[in-house]
Amino acid sequence: MADMSERATRFDRLYTGDIDPWGFRSSAYEKEKYQATMLALPRARYALAIEAGCSIGELTRLLSFRCDRIIGIDISSVALDEATRRNADRPNIVFRRGELPGAWPGENAADLLVLSEVLYFLSPQEIEDLADRIVANWCPGGHCVLVNYLGPTAEALQGSEAANLFISCMKARTGIRHDAVATAEHYRLDVLERCAVTGAEQGINP
Template structure:
């Protein structure tokens, strides 16, 4: 099976602006609060958020980061994310339409000091996941933090098990675990790269 195709996500966003109810569901809001609470620093210079969707997490990250690079493969999600940021007067986010890992954003000098992979990497097939991991490795600054959060249960368009994704992230060079959280429905881990 290949990675889940870009047009699959575009179709979902055209049917419903928030296909996973990320903005409204208590499960999603609680998970987002937990993720934000797990980030070790109050402030980051430059964060990368692959698979940003409509920007619910992006808006919160923007409050704690000098700059955020938010990327999604679905043009409709990117448009919604941009519009919501603009409506909130948030100007420190670059929102890009890219099919990761085939296309990758510019990496700031020294790398991103925060990368948040939330509910994305289980859509990638083995080859894409390998390339995604290599690109994350090249993108994470020394001393930077890598957070990942993924649902555990099976679902139709899942390509990778969540544990396989998180175990592969944990094996990236120079990472030390800072938060290892697993509960009934999701796994949330944060690793810090040694300086």
């Protein structure tokens, strides 16, 4: 991004003060959540994953062992510098800086999408716009994993509100199967699977 948004400035400042502000590397909560996320993946292997809000790349690293390629996106250049350093030995990972929804990569069809602890940082309109972008390059039969904190977020949206809005937006745009895989004490984990693309979605009259 040529110009830093207020949100980008906020997160760069946060990571400059503490490169691991949520304890991704040390917190028992984060370790258990990552384990649950990996166990929730319906397939053993994916061709291309997109992880939104990848932060310093801890979950990205775990996902990289299950994916041929993975694109991690984050708004903070400070976090991405650390993610790149941490994952220098994982050539199948590419990190990109950008702000959602506009930064969502649309050049390749992805069969795994991971949105962990990111949706509630977006506005309702941004979530709708993100759903539009995701539908454009999400493979039929592909999976989308959502993880959302259930405690107070200090954002306009709470975790369940953001998850429910995103799921509703996706249902309005394409056929999906939704499985609420786990509701832990402090987070919920949802898995969506995209159904076969219909003729209407392809712009074909039946």
